[in-house]
Structures are given as structure tokens and as C-alpha cells.
Amino acid sequence: MATISAAMVKDLRESTGAGMMDCKAALTENNGDMQAAQDWLRKKGLSKAAKKSGRVAAEGLIGALTSGTKGVLVEVNSETDFVARNEQFQGLVKMIAQVALHNNADVEAMKAVKIGDATVEAAINDAIATIGENMTLRRAASLEVGKGVVGSYVHNAVVEGAGKIGVIVALESTGKTDELAVLARQLAMHVAAAKPLALDPAGLDPETVKREKDVLADKYRQQGKPENVIEKIVDSGLKTYYKEVCLLDQAFIHDSGKSVAQAVKEAEGKVGGPIKIAGFVNYALGEGIEKQESDFAAEVAAASGKK
Numbered sequence: 001m002a003t004i005s006a007a008m009v010k011d012l013r014e015s016t017g018a019g020m021m022d023c024k025a026a027l028t029e030n031n032g033d034m035q036a037a038q039d040w041l042r043k044k045g046l047s048k049a050a051k052k053s054g055r056v057a058a059e060g061l062i063g064a065l066t067s068g069t070k071g072v073l074v075e076v077n078s079e080t081d082f083v084a085r086n087e088q089f090q091g092l093v094k095m096i097a098q099v100a101l102h103n104n105a106d107v108e109a110m111k112a113v114k115i116g117d118a119t120v121e122a123a124i125n126d127a128i129a130t131i132g133e134n135m136t137l138r139r140a141a142s143l144e145v146g147k148g149v150v151g152s153y154v155h156n157a158v159v160e161g162a163g164k165i166g167v168i169v170a171l172e173s174t175g176k177t178d179e180l181a182v183l184a185r186q187l188a189m190h191v192a193a194a195k196p197l198a199l200d201p202a203g204l205d206p207e208t209v210k211r212e213k214d215v216l217a218d219k220y221r222q223q224g225k226p227e228n229v230i231e232k233i234v235d236s237g238l239k240t241y242y243k244e245v246c247l248l249d250q251a252f253i254h255d256s257g258k259s260v261a262q263a264v265k266e267a268e269g270k271v272g273g274p275i276k277i278a279g280f281v282n283y284a285l286g287e288g289i290e291k292q293e294s295d296f297a298a299e300v301a302a303a304s305g306k307k
Contacts, residue, residue: 002032019122062166063097071150071168072100105142143170151184170278175271196247
């Protein structure tokens with residue numbers, strides 16, 4: 001029996017794109033013969049991943065999962081929207097969300113977590129080989145509180161707990177968990193709709209605030225306003241801006257006559273204790289990925305040999 005070194009596994013992985021555990025198994029099965037191991041992986045359909053890895057994966061699903069005081073979001077991307085309706089892909093997203101919930105929601109750490117005999121990374125590569133599209137575990141996030149609940153909401157859900165937009169909201173409170181759960185879901189729905197940038201002004205990126213101030217100031221300088229007047233107008237304009245982008249200051253979508261902060265304060269009576277929004281995370285599928293424009297009809301024609 002040949003000794004299978006880490007370098008051999010690395011070389012096979014680079015040449016085939018298959019998962020680490022699959023490469024080790026291939027080399028073991030073929031007594032360290034690199035060519036035979038490559039053929040073994042090809043026969044099992046596991047070497048296809050390398051050919052797909054250069055394609056842009058901007059579709060897929062956001063997975064959301066909560067359990068009591070902890071919740072997670074994951075984004076798993078595919079090349080086309082069709083794959084989001086594939087049961088194997090949906091199962092993969094749910095499995096990855098489970099891994100994030102019970103482990104560290106760090107992408108690289110998650111890839112190395114073993115599920116049965118294989119790692120998460122191997123499971124992704126297996127799905128690539130089987131389904132025939134590039135897939136990536138792009139990002140993951142978690143929220144946790146000592147006392148209270150973490151609630152979630154998935155918009156445009158393709159299957160329970162997975163869709164195009166996912167939100168988790170963490171509430172710290174010693175009050176009734178059932179009432180807190182209702183509020184947390186309402187707040188998660190609000191975040192999905194209103195897209196706040198931060199919980200309050202202190203949480204905003206200073207550069208974002210500076211840019212807003214500069215835009216407002218330049219606008220009124222061009223109108224010939226004196227600097228002392230501009231300063232007051234800018235301060236007033238920033239308050240309006242905060243109402244648009246800060247969660248606590250936004251008008252609550254379930255009752256626009258109240259701010260989110262007021263709605264949370266009113267809910268304390270029903271919950272039976274003080275409530276603090278400890279944090280929120282909002283994922284929209286493919287945001288920030290530069291998508292490739294394509295002519296779908298031309299692709300279909302090309303695939304079928306037509307001009």
C-alpha cells in the first residue's frame with residue numbers, strides 16, 4: 001500500500017477540483033497512481049468541479065435558521081436561478097445553515113466541518129459535479145443573545161427557510177419568548193423591506209455620514225446660503241437621513257405612525273420586560289457580485305448546435 005502524502009492530495013485536488021477527502025480516497029483506491037486517481041474521480045463525476053469554478057455564480061439561495069437564542073444566515077450561490085429549485089441544492093443550503101448554527105459561522109471554518117464522512121467543501125463539490133453548475137459558499141453570519149430570541153424572515157422563499165432575501169434580528173429580553181418571537185419576526189420583515197444600514201446613527205460608517213454631509217452642504221452652497229445657515233440646514237438634513245437609514249429611527253412598516261424604537265418600547269408591556277435590539281443581519285442574494293450579461297436564447301441555440 002503506497003503512502004498517500006498531503007502533497008499528493010494537494011496536486012490531485014488542483015488538477016481535478018475535487019474535494020480533499022475525495023482526492024485522498026481516489027489515491028488510496030489506486031495505490032497512489034495519480035493518473036488512475038484522476039480517472040477514478042472522472043468516472044464518479046467528481047472532477048467536473050474544476051471546469052465549473054471559473055463561472056460567475058450570482059444566483060442561488062439565502063438560508064436562514066434560528067434556534068432559541070441563536071440564528072444564522074448563509075448565502076450559497078449557483079450560476080442560474082433554475083438550480084435554486086433543485087431539491088439537492090436546497091438540501092445543501094439547509095445542511096450548510098445547520099453547520100453554521102452549530103459551529104462557527106466562518107466560511108473557511110465551515111468548509112472543513114465534517115458531515116458524516118465528508119466535509120462541507122466536499123459536499124459542495126459533489127453537488128457541482130452532479131448538478132453541473134459552479135457553486136460557492138459565499139458568506140455566513142450569526143447572532144446570539146444570552147436571554148431573549150433571534151427571529152428570522154425569508155422573502156421570496158423557494159422552500160421553507162431559503163429564498164432570495166434573508167434577515168435575522170436578535171432581541172435581548174427576559175420577557176415572554178413567544179411574544180418576543182412574534183416581534184422579532186415583524187422586525188425582520190421590516191428590515192427586509194426598509195433595508196436599514198445600521199441600528200442607530202452611531203453604527204453608521206463615518207465615511208457614509210461625511211459623504212451625506214458634504215452632499216447637503218454643497219447643495220446649499222450652490223444656492224448661495226451663508227456657512228452658518230448651511231451648518232444648521234445640514235444638521236436638520238442629517239436627522240432626516242437617519243430616519244431613512246437607521247433601524248430605530250425608521251417608520252415601522254407594520255404601523256407607520258410609530259418609529260421602530262417606539263414600537264419596540266410599546267411591545268415591552270406585552271412581553272413583560274425591557275427589550276433591546278441587539279443586532280440584525282440582512283442578506284440579499286447576489287448583492288455586490290458583478291453578474292455576467294448573457295443571451296439565454298443564443299446559449300440554448302449554441303448548445304443545440306443551431307445558429
